[in-house]
Amino acid sequence: MNGVHDLDSHYDAVVIGARCAGAATGLLLARSGARVLMVDRQPYGADTMSTHALMRSAVMQIERWGLIPKFAAAGTPAIRSTTFHYGDEIVRVDIKPDHGVDFLLAPRRTVLDPLLADAAREAGAAVRHGTALSELQFASNGRVIGASLRDGSGACMTVRSDIVIGADGRQSTVAQLVNSKTLVEGFNACGIVFGYFADLNSDGLHWHFARNAAAGVIPTNAAHCVFAAVPASQFVATFRGDVMRGFLQVLAASFPELRANVGRATLVGRLRSFAGATSYLRQCHGAGWALVGDAGYFKDPLTAHGITDALRDAQLLSRGIIDGGIRGLESYQRERDELSLPLVRATDAIASFSWDLDEVKQLHADLSAAMKAEANHIANLSQQPSLAA
Known part of the structure; x- marks a missing residue:
């Protein structure tokens, strides 16, 4: 299942990255009748840093794809x-209730990614984990015509494809190779430290804002994700040397009730950190x-919209x-940019963090309007046509 030895030589689409956006793209293409290969360098079910939250338009898509029962069975709270x-x-x-959705979801990536990859495989996609992109294949006119792949044993092979899709994250190899x-x-x-806490007394999503600090509580599978955020320029000074001390100090200084709540809960595993990266929109085709x-x-994770972006763009x-x-493809880029720029x-x-509380409230109103426009756009998309039709 995980090697490259048994792959066919030609696909309608090869997707580099079998998580979230890549898995969803592979799922939709496979359901349309396309011959799809999805590869990912990480093992099946591996965890990754994530904003977790699925906003309304993302839940709408998950529901359309018939996957809500599987998320519920995995213990993902509504x-x-x-x-x-x-x-x-x-x-x-x-x-x-709006567009048939009256709840949100925030699955762990150890739940979301495998469910999407499994659905793609069930739809007919070939899925290989532990397989990485070595290089792209180019025709003499500069068009990408395939990819060279390498599995964990070092075995290599080249596959041809009508299109190669880079779904391989911020440091995308595909994006680099096509310039x-x-x-x-x-x-x-912003810089963020987060962890998973069991037995936390909290209902629903919570977003906290204060001068030069933010925090959040996100109900996910079997625990709550709790994060503390500061401007990226303050990340090292805040968390250097003792991440837990910095995490608790941010909560105690700006959000004392949350700090007390966290103190009564149990950290599962360890705290994780992300020092921050600026937003961007790249040429996408x-x-x-x-x-x-x-x-x-990519945009800053403080608004927790990354997975929703990924499923929308898939x-x-x-x-x-x-x-x-x-x-x-031009239509894809145009729609993506029009929906993304306000976000x-x-x-x-x-x-x-250069706002006062009244100003950040207005920014959230702007964000809400952009998300509503996004949900309306997704709701109004007609049924996807089939390549087999």
């Missing part, structure tokens, strides 16, 4: 409310190639490929 804490002011927002240009870049970033997920578009890209030709601007402003 989230019925989101609460914003602006200093002492508390604003609770119940998740009201994808950065079209838009943010200015700000070219002759024989495309980018999806963080490979093509659907837009798969539609563009099925529509065929350069026009379909990038609001997120970049929030990650700056």
Whole structure:
């Protein structure tokens, strides 16, 4: 199952990266009748850093794909409310029914990625973990026509493909090899430390904001993810030497009730950290190639919208490929950019921490409007056509 020895020589699409955006793209293409190969350098079910939260449009897609029962069976809690804490002011927002969705989800990546990869495999995609991209194959006119792959044993082979899709993260090898240009870049970033806490007394999503600090509580599988965030420029000074001490100090100084709640819970495993990176939108298609997920578009995790972006773009890209030709891929980039730019601007402003509480409330209103437009766009997409039709 994990080697490259038994692969066919030609595919309609080869997806580099079998997590989240890559797995969702492979699933949708395979369901359309395409011959798809998905490869990932990491083992099946491996964990990764994640924002966890699936906003309304992402849950809508998961429901359309028929996967909600599998997430429920994996113990993913349905989230019925989101609460914003602006200093002492508390604003609770119940998740009201819209587009057939009345809850949110926040699965661990050890749940989300395997479920999507399994669904892609069930749809007919070939899925190989422990297999990495060595190089792309180019025709004399510069078009990407295939990929050279290497598995854990060192065995190599080349496969041909009508399109190679880079879903291989921020440090995307595909993006580097095709020299994808950065079209838009943010200015700000936050540094985050997070961990999983069992027996935490908290209901729904909680987002906390104070001067030069933010925090969140996200219900996920068998625990709550709790994070503390500071401006990236303060990350080293805040957490250097003793990450746990810095984490608890940020909570105690700015969010004492959350600090007390965390003190009554049990940390599962260890704290993890992300020092921060600025947002970007890259050129996401070219002759024989495309980018999806963080490979093509990343923004600061403080607004917890990354997985929603990834699933949205998987659907837009798969539609563009099925529509065929350069026009379909141009439509993918145009839709992606129109939906993403308002989210990038609001997120970049929030990650700056150069706001007071009234200003960050307005930024969240801007973000909410952009997410509503995104959900409306996804809801209005017609049924995906089939390559086999």
